Amino acid sequence: MVHVKAPCPDEYHLVAPDHIGFGNSAAPPVGEFDYSFERLTEITLGLLDTLGIDRFALYLHDYGAPIGLRIASRHPERVTALVTQSGNAYTEGFTPFWDVLFAHAKDRAAHEPEVRRLLAAEATHWQYTHGVPADRLDRVAPETWHLDQAGLDRPGNAEIQLQLFWDYQFNLDVYPDFQRYLREHRPPTLVTWGRHDEIAGLIRDFLRRVRQGLVIRP
Template sequence: MTVQQIRHATVEIQGLPVFYREAGDPANPTLLLLHGFPSSSAMYRDLIADLADAYHLIAPDHIGFGQSAMPPVEEFDYSFDKLTEITLELLDTLGLDRFALYIQDYGAPIGLRIASRHPERVTAIISQSGNAYIEGFTPFWDVLFAHAKDRAANEPAVRRLLTAEATRWQHTHGVPADLLEHVNPDAWVLDQAYLDRPGNKEIQLQLFWDYQFNLDGYPAFQEYFRTHRPPVLVAWGQNDEIFGPEGAKAFARDLPDAEIHLLDAGHFALATHGTEIAALVRDFLDRKVATA
């Protein structure tokens, strides 16, 4: 297999630099990879390299994350609706009319907004802890939902989710002891470095608060599943205590043909099961997209 070089580029969307990683031949089917909190497109580096021989891959950094612009909260509407708008404009700028979606964490409400509003553009969906059901929420969310109701009273508790200790926990919790050595510490150190930039914690607090409105979109997401029946692959850490495995199983309610795999992993399952997930994705896309 030829080693595929990842290209790094930035384009201006609504006057803001948006960074993305790209690999593979644009003539091949496209897979759009949308990252979650507190990460960036860096989480997909290995997966991109694994799939780029057969697929065209695009992985952007959301505004406020990674190498993309980070305007202060006073100057930008940090909402999931706005991040969806930016992502759609990026796709149009790059001339990407049809694509499969890989959604993880924050990538889910962004990607599923795109899919439910533009079903003709989405060829398939891969969810790695990309939640679309109430069943996926765990007690981890109690403080975040309390913050949504009363920001001032609950901000101190929520700010603890932005500390180095919490970031490391996200990357290591739920990982079996014998696999911890495979979790690259660069991942949480990089994520924390982005979080520690002046003004970034205020951005994250705003998105924490806005997350409540994603739940309002769940009925539309689920109706999209029932009506359009997109091919769906779920590759989810069964030990994830942010979005629990019940969220993975719930896809079967609206998508009886969904291919659901619960892995012995945590929230960032690619860290320990990257090879396995890459094989699942390749097989799935080869069957559902490449020959479509």
């Protein structure tokens, strides 16, 4: 979960939808919906079209990165800028954390028990607190991981997450498209990364591919 809060002048609007299977959006069972990043991209683009939003800046984080970069690479004329918070478009961004997920992509049955542990409360808490200096841990609101875990613990949600874990491998097939978009269009981009992030590694190539780039590593 990322809390998106920012004062916006009257001429700007912030649209932060929950993807299908997350937050307050519908979460149909895996057998009734195609939980893939391609399908989530189609729905997100459909929302923008329905709202009549023709031009927009994209905020890329976590699963939103491959979704947003699909939109940007296929409709570059609509994108004014990018903000990426640990959003990946390069294989160098995969840390050892991902090893079990890519092993799961090759053999779901063999690695599912280990991957399911990533959905446990201890793992969710770790994502929010690991790497945070001890004297700053009190700044991490506990409701963040509790709210995330409540969503993960809904009936059928583990199967949704497992399906998306498995489907993530196909994002790598379109990384060349993402990289071509960044190389050829060079959108103004703000790149932010956590200094101690063990899930997403710093992608220096982002700066080499954008016209105006700023990296922040808190």
